[in-house]
Amino acid sequence: MKLMTKITVLSALTLSVLSVNAQVAKSEKQANRAAETRQAVFKLLGANMSPLGAMAKGKIAFNAETVKKHATRINQLSLMINDHTSLDTSGFDVTTEALDKVWKDRAGFEKAIEKLTKNSAQLITVSTSGDEGAIKKAISGVGKSCGGCHDNFKMD
Numbered sequence: 776m777k778l779m780t781k782i783t784v785l786s787a788l789t790l791s792v793l794s795v796n797a798q799v800a801k802s803e804k805q806a807n808r809a810a811e812t813r814q815a816v817f818k819l820l821g822a823n824m825s826p827l828g829a830m831a832k833g834k835i836a837f838n839a840e841t842v843k844k845h846a847t848r849i850n851q852l853s854l855m856i857n858d859h860t861s862l863d864t865s866g867f868d869v870t871t872e873a874l875d876k877v878w879k880d881r882a883g884f885e886k887a888i889e890k891l892t893k894n895s896a897q898l899i900t901v902s903t904s905g906d907e908g909a910i911k912k913a914i915s916g917v918g919k920s921c922g923g924c925h926d927n928f929k930m931d
Contacts, residue, residue, distance in 0.1 A: 797863040797878040804865035813859040813873070818850055823848045824921060827898075831914040842910055843902035849917060850895035856888045872930045884928055893919040 800806035823845040829835040830842065839853040864871065877884050898913040925931060 788899055791866060797861050798869055799863045803867045803869070805862070806864035806869045809859070809862040810864050810869040810873075813856075814871070816855050816859050820849060820852050820921070823852070825916045826917065828918060830909045831918070832884065837907055837910075839902050839905060839907075839910060842914065845900060846895050846898035846902055846913075846917070850892060853888060853892040853895055856891075857885060860884070872928060874928050877928050879904070884924075887924045887928065891917070894920045904930045 800809060826835065827842060827845050827849075830837050860873070860877055864873075865875045865878055894913070894916040898910070898917050901909050901913040904910065
């Protein structure tokens with residue numbers, strides 16, 4: 776079985792096992808802690824996407840090993856998103872850019888997570904090809920996954 780197929784199947788199985796309906800936070804303290812944790816995951820996603828975007832735009836030198844490293848991290852983080860967004864904090868006054876739609880349209884949000892997982896797994900596979908054009912195209916796919924989530928589930 777190809778590496779891409781194995782990564783995609785494993786990622787999809789992990790997401791389906793972890794998939795749960797959002798539970799409602801019981802206190803402001805719990806809501807704040809949940810918001811801080813999910814923000815940490817998204818900050819790490821951004822920190823790993825930033826150099827990939829810069830490479831794709833030619834702003835920094837292209838390096839396939841660096842692409843693979845960041846794509847692997849993004850893939851791993853994508854598997855954490857469902858867990859760290861499963862607690863609905865919308866009923867509390869927490870500092871967040873998450874729209875209530877994260878919890879109200881859980882199926883749509885989980886679909887967006889799956890897309891990021893799939894696209895980052897694809898990037899991991901393509902990063903070993905040495906084909907800079909294909910790698911940059913796969914980076915764009917990951918970027919579009921991020922952007923789609925921002926468009927629909929995040930205040931900008």
